[in-house]
Amino acid sequence: MxxxxxxxxxxxxxxxxxxxxxxxxxxxxxxxxxxxxxxxxxxxxxxxxxxxxxxxxxxxxxxxxxxxxxxxxxxxxxxxxxxxxxxxxxxxxxxxxxxxxxxxxxxxxxxxxxxxxxxxxxxxxxxxxxxxxxxxxxxxxxxxxxxxxxxxxxxxxxxxxxxxxxxxxQGEAPPKTLAETAKEAKEKAKETALAAPEKAKDLASKAATKQQQQQL
Structure with missing residues (x-):
C-alpha cells in the first residue's frame, strides 16, 4: 500500500x-x-x-x-x-x-x-x-x-x-528563527528583572521626596 x-x-x-x-x-x-x-x-x-x-x-x-x-x-x-x-x-x-x-x-x-x-x-x-x-x-x-x-x-x-x-x-534582514526569538525574549526578560530593583528604588526615592515637600 x-x-x-x-x-x-x-x-x-x-x-x-x-x-x-x-x-x-x-x-x-x-x-x-x-x-x-x-x-x-x-x-x-x-x-x-x-x-x-x-x-x-x-x-x-x-x-x-x-x-x-x-x-x-x-x-x-x-x-x-x-x-x-x-x-x-x-x-x-x-x-x-x-x-x-x-x-x-x-x-x-x-x-x-x-x-x-x-x-x-x-x-x-x-x-x-x-x-x-x-x-x-x-x-x-x-x-x-x-x-x-x-x-x-x-x-x-x-x-x-x-x-x-x-x-x-534581496538584501533584506532574514526572518528570525523561533530559537533566536526565544533567546531575545529571554535576554530582554533578564534585563527587565535586573532593572526592576533599581526602578523600584528610584520610585521609592521620588515618593519620599514628594512626601517631604508636602509636609513642608
Missing part, C-alpha cells in the same frame, strides 16, 4: 528569484537536519534545459519504537538522490527525490514543480507530491503515517528556508 500526499504553496517572489535561491538553501537555520549536499552530475541539454543530480545527507530522528528496529552499527542518516530539470524558457523547475538507503523500512519519493503563479506573475507556486511506501510487516501503516507527518513538517521548514535565503539575496 502506498500513501499519497499533495500540497501546494506560494512564495511571494518571482520565479527568477526562486530558481537561484533553490541552489543556496543550505546551510540554513531552519534545516539543520540537512548535513551535506553534493552535485554529482550537471549538464545543459540541446534545448537549453539544465539537468542536475545531487546527493543529500539528512539526519531525521525516528520514533522510539522504530529505533529498536535499527541495528546498533547502522547509521541513522538518510541518503537522498535529487534529480532536477530547469526549463528557463517556460520558467519551470521540476525536482524528483527519493531515499537510497533504509529502503527496507520505507521509501519516500517526492516530486516538486516550481512555476510562475497563475494569479500573480511576481509570485512562484510550488506543487508537491509525495509517495510513501513500506513493506515492513505489521507496522507498515504506522511507518507510512510517521513518514507523511515528517514530510509535512519538513515541507514547512523548506518554505522557511526559501524565505530566509530570498531575504538574504
Amino acid at each position: 502506498v500513501q499519497y500526499f499533495l500540497g501546494q504553496s506560494v512564495l511571494r517572489s518571482s520565479w527568477g528569484q526562486v530558481f537561484p535561491a533553490f541552489w543556496q538553501l543550505y546551510p540554513n537555520p531552519y534545516s539543520k537536519h540537512v548535513l551535506t549536499e553534493d552535485t554529482v552530475h550537471r549538464e545543459v541539454t540541446s534545448d537549453q534545459k539544465l539537468l542536475s543530480r545531487r546527493l543529500l545527507t539528512k539526519m531525521n530522528r525516528m520514533p522510539r519504537w522504530a529505533e529498536r528496529l535499527f541495528p546498533a552499527n547502522v547509521a541513522h542518516s538518510v541518503y537522498i538522490l535529487e534529480d532536477s530539470t530547469v526549463d528557463p524558457q517556460n520558467q519551470t523547475m521540476t525536482t524528483f527525490t527519493w531515499n537510497i538507503n533504509h529502503t527496507w523500512l520505507m521509501v519516500v519519493e517526492e516530486r516538486c514543480v516550481y512555476r510562475v503563479n497563475s494569479g500573480n506573475s511576481g509570485w512562484t507556486e510550488i506543487r508537491r507530491e509525495a509517495w510513501v511506501s513500506s513493506s515492513l510487516f505489521g507496522v507498515s501503516r504506522a511507518v507510512q503515517e510517521f513518514a507523511l507527518a515528517r514530510f509535512k513538517s519538513n515541507m514547512a521548514k523548506t518554505m522557511k528556508d526559501f524565505e530566509y535565503i530570498l531575504a538574504k539575496l
